[in-house]
Amino acid sequence: MEIDGLVLSLRDQSIEPGSQQEAEVRWTVPDGWDTEVLTLVPGSEIPLQLVVTTTDDGVAVDFSGTATLVGECVRCLDPITVEQQFAASEVFVYEDSRSPRRQQSDKTESEGDEMDKALLIERDTIDLEPALRDAILSEAPLRPVCDKDCLGICVHCGALLREVEPGHKHEFLDPRFAALEGFFSSDSESGSGR
Numbered sequence: 688m689e690i691d692g693l694v695l696s697l698r699d700q701s702i703e704p705g706s707q708q709e710a711e712v713r714w715t716v717p718d719g720w721d722t723e724v725l726t727l728v729p730g731s732e733i734p735l736q737l738v739v740t741t742t743d744d745g746v747a748v749d750f751s752g753t754a755t756l757v758g759e760c761v762r763c764l765d766p767i768t769v770e771q772q773f774a775a776s777e778v779f780v781y782e783d784s785r786s787p788r789r790q791q792s793d794k795t796e797s798e799g800d801e802m803d804k805a806l807l808i809e810r811d812t813i814d815l816e817p818a819l820r821d822a823i824l825s826e827a828p829l830r831p832v833c834d835k836d837c838l839g840i841c842v843h844c845g846a847l848l849r850e851v852e853p854g855h856k857h858e859f860l861d862p863r864f865a866a867l868e869g870f871f872s873s874d875s876e877s878g879s880g881r
């Protein structure tokens with residue numbers, strides 16, 4: 688099985704339906720594989736297990752692996768690493784296998800559009816990138832945390848709540864009332880019989 692990046696050559700795949708090839712490839716992550724909050728480190732290597740099975744009009748590719756994503760805890764902003772296992776399978780059809788079928792059937796316009804979206808085998812190669820992006824990035828956590836019990840940070844001073852004294856809080860005084868506050872406190876002190 689020949690693979691260049693995520694483009695897999697089917698030249699040595701038997702056309703006999705049901706025949707299978709398995710391979711483990713090490714894929715080097717290029718730039719641009721990230722979500723809003725997590726990133727696959729460019730240049731890192733991800734081992735991919737591939738099983739390619741010949742079907743009647745193309746191939747089915749099963750792939751799986753574990754990806755390491757890095758980012759920040761959404762609560763405390765500490766750096767975090769998320770190990771994400773993924774497994775998916777994708778069907779690819781030969782381009783010329785579509786047309787005759789389409790002419791025979793009286794598909795509606797919308798079904799025709801669906802067919803156009805089927806992943807194609809072009810010049811005996813298939814591109815696993817869209818399927819892999821889906822499997823890794825679409826499944827990555829949207830709000831990753833360093834720990835499910837992470838307390839996050841104080842919204843007022845930014846201190847890590849796991850590191851501050853118990854009962855950490857801030858008195859909020861409107862400056863316009865600050866003078867008044869002083870007046871009341873001295874008043875209450877004098878009132879306590881000093």
Ligand SMILES: [Zn+2]
Nearest residue numbers: 760763833837
């Ligand atoms: Zn955290």
Ligand SMILES: [Zn+2]
Nearest residue numbers: 841843844845
């Ligand atoms: Zn605070």
